[in-house]
Amino acid sequence: MADHAVSGLDARVHVAGRLDATVTAEPGQVVAVIGPNGAGKTTLLRALAGLTGLSGSVTVAGDSWTEPPRLVRDRQVGYVFQDQSLFPHLTALANVAFGPRARGIRRRDADATAQAWLDRLGVGELSGRRPGELSGGQAQRVAIARALATEPALLLLDEPFAGLDVGVATALRIELARHLADYPGVALLVTHDAIDALTLADRVVVLDGGRVAQEGTPQEVAARPRTDHVARLVGLNVLREGDVLRSFSPRAVTVSLHRPEGSARHRWRGVVLSAAPHGDAVRLLVSGEHELLADVTPAAAGELGLAPGREVWLSVKETAVQAYAAT
């Protein structure tokens, strides 16, 4: 703790009724914050930026932001908002130059810095355009450039790929990975997408109901999810039995119309809720005692008539189940 308290992020954030979480990170680390809607992800970012009052403590790069409390403008944050929030009356260049100018840098130098950041984000030739004349992906690049141009000690990204076309999001994700690798401070990335956590983050913090439900490397969290939300995100089935969690892949599930042989512990009866293409398989969501995912071949889906409403039996071999402690 002593180490990152000195140079990274050490935050104990308590927002009455909404959030009670401790988040720490080393400098240069990217922390993905995931969790269902209303888990407190945006509240965490807003509290760190000083936009929402908190009790607790926030220390960034050795400076306390809470003792004494620092104004929003004196916290060195770069905040990429969910809806970009580019100033509609300013050009892309003036949007990015806003931060440096507000911090007292001369106009000419601020503009040069802004142009350099726009160039780095691949939108240098759009510097004269207003936000209304930019596509979603271009606007998000400008927003990221604007946040980075102030050289913040803490970078806060609130769902930077939300609302973008899949292709645009993929291209931007690859580029953001490069910029985050160069970025010396701590970055917090709120996301709904397991891909973001797995490709961009060094560590993952799972929030659930305003508390940290799980923390670890993306690989650990993906392999042994402790919440249904993360299990769904990474496409695993997770069952809780007391203090033990048992997870298995949807591909390991066998679907049949009649009660299968074998241990009662590994078979469940349920009704197909939905069936959708997933890679070269068909992924079923089956609701019974638990909600479970099962992958079947398109041929099997046709033969068994696996449409929503169909009653089925699911089973899984013991050898395909991974068991681990819940805490």
Added chain:
Amino acid sequence: MTARRTDTLGRPPLVLLVPAGLAAALLVLPLVSLVLDTPWATFLDRLGSREVGEALRLTAVASGATVVACLVLGTPLAWLLARVDFRGRAVLRAAVTVPLVLPPVVAGVALVTAMGRTGLLGPLLREGGVSLPYTTPAVVIAHTFVSMPFYVLSVEGAMRSAGERYDVVAATLGASRWTMFRRVTLPLAMPGVLAGAVLAWARSLGEFGATITFAGNYPGTTQTMPSLIYTTLQGDPEVARTLSMILLVASVAILAALRNRWLTTP
């Protein structure tokens, strides 16, 4: 007028058509007769007379100064009401609105009570060697008193509808409240600022009651166009009609300037 969409719902009933026609006549007839009765042959000569020239100049100066006073003083007040949460904000907003509905003569009496020789601020002003009533500055004060509410409400509304979202973004980028106001809040509220300034200017142009009560009716120093019209109507109605025509043209010009904002039906 060919058949429009409403005709498919039936003919407009007389019970609505008759009062609508009366209302339209009441509004349009006086203006038409003013245009028809204006002595156009002597229009330019009268416009050139010294008395009219002074009144025109004074009206221009007073309404111009009123707009400047609104911009300089009213904009910060609008910002305060829109952005700062303080005790008594609702009361202050209500107080700012009162001059909108106050009879102008009452406004004049209130101004005399506050800034007249024996008024609340009278001794203070006297000590500074200032006597306000019956001077041109008194005209500007009276005009500002009745015009400022239009301006403040327009700008406050624009600032509120632009929202605090961009102020928050500016703060995360390191902006002080002054920088935020200058570079974000004010530019985004600019349509409201322009509309408010035009409204204030129009209100100032026609101001009569508060001015004549607080500042009097002295040619050259406090006699504005409306005061001169009132004075000449008793002796020389032709001059009064000429002057009225000038103000009518100015008013229509304001309406034209604002038509995109209020006159286009959705």
